[in-house]
Amino acid sequence: MANILIPLVLAVFLGILFQPILKYLKAKGINQYISLVIILLMLLGAVTLFGTVVSNTLNQIIGERHQYLELLDDKTSAILHAWNKLSGNDFNFTSLVQDIISHIDANWALRASGYLLAEVGDSTEVFLLTSVFLIFLIDSIMNYPSYIAYLIGQSNNRNHIIERFEVVKKSIVKYIIVKAVASFSMSVLFGLTALSFNLDFAYFWAFITFFMYFIPTVGAFVVTIPVMVLAYIQLSFPSFIILTSILFVGQFVIANLIEPRYLGNSVSLSPVSILVGLIFWGYSWGIIGMVLSVPILIVIREILKNFPDFNFFVRLISKRNS
Numbered sequence: 001m002a003n004i005l006i007p008l009v010l011a012v013f014l015g016i017l018f019q020p021i022l023k024y025l026k027a028k029g030i031n032q033y034i035s036l037v038i039i040l041l042m043l044l045g046a047v048t049l050f051g052t053v054v055s056n057t058l059n060q061i062i063g064e065r066h067q068y069l070e071l072l073d074d075k076t077s078a079i080l081h082a083w084n085k086l087s088g089n090d091f092n093f094t095s096l097v098q099d100i101i102s103h104i105d106a107n108w109a110l111r112a113s114g115y116l117l118a119e120v121g122d123s124t125e126v127f128l129l130t131s132v133f134l135i136f137l138i139d140s141i142m143n144y145p146s147y148i149a150y151l152i153g154q155s156n157n158r159n160h161i162i163e164r165f166e167v168v169k170k171s172i173v174k175y176i177i178v179k180a181v182a183s184f185s186m187s188v189l190f191g192l193t194a195l196s197f198n199l200d201f202a203y204f205w206a207f208i209t210f211f212m213y214f215i216p217t218v219g220a221f222v223v224t225i226p227v228m229v230l231a232y233i234q235l236s237f238p239s240f241i242i243l244t245s246i247l248f249v250g251q252f253v254i255a256n257l258i259e260p261r262y263l264g265n266s267v268s269l270s271p272v273s274i275l276v277g278l279i280f281w282g283y284s285w286g287i288i289g290m291v292l293s294v295p296i297l298i299v300i301r302e303i304l305k306n307f308p309d310f311n312f313f314v315r316l317i318s319k320r321n322s
Contacts (some may be wrong), residue, residue, distance in 0.1 A: 186210070
């Protein structure tokens with residue numbers, strides 16, 4: 001069932017997101033189906049590029065594993081020596097490094113790359129099915145007022161339903177736009193910081209940060225961990241502290257000051273509901289579910305607003321004073 005539901009839900013959200021763009025292009029005399037195919041091909045290219053860049057960089061990191069692990073051993077030996085002296089333990093980090101090296105062999109790298117490429121292949125399959133759904137749905141999404149009127153007939157709630165759909169559409173489009181700008185800002189922050197400190201794979205960290213930040217709450221944190229580990233290996237301790245401080249301060253400013261200011265009340269979801277939605281939809285639908293968790297919560301909230309009996313749940317998932 002998930003193999004059908006994920007592309008269908010993704011198609012609906014992409015249709016809502018693309019509707020203003022397609023409407024603008026149609027006003028300029030460009031056929032909406034031609035515009036849609038061009039946009040979908042660009043997205044497919046982005047998915048393929050993402051998989052290729054990550055796979056190639058992973059292979060490069062694995063190829064230099066001896067160098068990085070030896071540097072890590074050198075950096076950690078002095079700290080462990082002091083710890084062993086104070087605690088009376090005899091923990092040997094060098095043997096641990098050798099054990100790690102013995103497990104991270106060429107075959108492991110090939111298996112990891114194969115797994116990643118398989119995931120990209122699955123994503124491509126989902127993307128193609130999404131494209132099919134989107135082509136069939138786009139006409140209804142483009143003309144949603146008349147389509148909704150056709151579905152519900154002469155109901156007294158027709159205008160109200162159209163208004164609620166408009167609210168959902170504007171909220172989702174605004175969320176994606178603000179998230180894209182914030183992701184680009186975070187990408188620039190990571191890229192320039194890595195370049196300034198001559199950190200390896202600086203352009204890769206900028207590239208991966210842009211995509212990971214679309215996963216709410218945990219996306220930026222996940223990409224920060226390997227950057228900090230690499231910084232600890234390559235940099236002196238003062239430089240490591242400065243780099244870490246820049247990244248955490250930048251993330252705090254973008255995530256807690258800039259994003260909420262521009263999103264306003266269009267999202268206004270409580271942090272707990274976002275985290276629960278992220279876990280639930282991530283468990284159910286994987287990475288796609290994580291990315292769509294906030295838009296799905298927006299839709300659920302707007303639907304529940306029409307039923308007074310569910311006001312408690314609306315307040316529960318909404319941010320206070322929103």
